Amino acid sequence: DAGITQSPRYKITETGRQVTLMCHQTWSHSYMFWYRQDLGHGLRLIYYSAAADITDKGEVPDGYVVSRSKTENFPLTLESATRSQTSVYFCASSIVISYNEQFFGPGTRLTVL
Amino acid sequence: GQQVMQIPQYQHVQEGEDFTTYCNSSTTLSNIQWYKQRPGGHPVFLIQLVKSGEVKKQKRLTFQFGEAKKNSSLHITATQTTDVGTYFCSNTDKLIFGTGTRLQVFP
Incomplete structure (x- = not known):
């Protein structure tokens, strides 16, 4: 039971580089989400997707790009x-967006130097 | 935009003491969910409250949804070291999470 996985778990990159964070789920859940967690800010929604080829902005989308060509994958790209x-x-x-729990992946710790 | 505030931001307690975290919204919420995140881990769903005035219990944890559906609380009775972590409230309609309350328990 793999559930939801993220890769890489840790990433160090430099300012200006493109980085893609991967997310894969095995449950065939319709909805997928990307959050960032910073001290003092809790979890903030970046983008979410209701199904393949359907994505929408969250609270902090600037600087990020997402795609969802397959139900099970939802990559997040930092273009620069x-x-x-x-x-x-x-x-x-x-499974659905309302009245339903979210299942979280283990997280990716990203450092931009 | 809609915000959900949590207080306190941090709480340090002696093992065996009680702990409460509060979640407050400026607008009426259709539901409140609570998550727990252990240090170094990811958020894990604890419970969902939907009805006005609803109270739910999970062993030593008591969750309450306010009558006006604008606030919620999580109360832990007789804390244990296994309760250490950050507790978040969330609303699924707006996909927002509270800022979290970090609980530290000293043995």
């Missing part, structure tokens, strides 16, 4: 990484 994007990134999934 900045230091302010240093954070822990969590991917999550749920």
Whole structure:
């Protein structure tokens, strides 16, 4: 039972580089989410997806790009990484969006130098 | 935009003491969910409250949804070291999480 996985778990990159964080779920959940977690801010939604080829912005989408060509995958790309994007990134999934728990991946710790 | 505030931000307690965290919204919420995140881990769903005034219990944890559906609380009776972590409230309609309360328990 793999559930929801994220890769890489740790990443160090430099300012200006493109970085892609991967998220894969085995439950066939319709909804997938990307959050970033920073001290003092809790979890903030970056993007979410209701199904393949359907994505929508969350609270903090600037500087990020997502795609969802397959139900099970939801990659997050930082097109030109900045230091302010240093954070822990969590991917999550749920069956439906309302009144349903979210299942979180283990997270990716990203450092932008 | 809609915000969900949690207080306190941090709480240090002696093992055996009680602990409460509060979640407050400026607007009425359709539901409240609570998650726990252990240090170095990921958020894990604990419970969901939907009805006005609803109270649910899970062993030593008591969850309450306010009558006006604008606030919620999580109370832990007789804390244990296994309760250490950050507790978040969340609303699924707006996909927002509270800022979290970090609980430290000293043996």
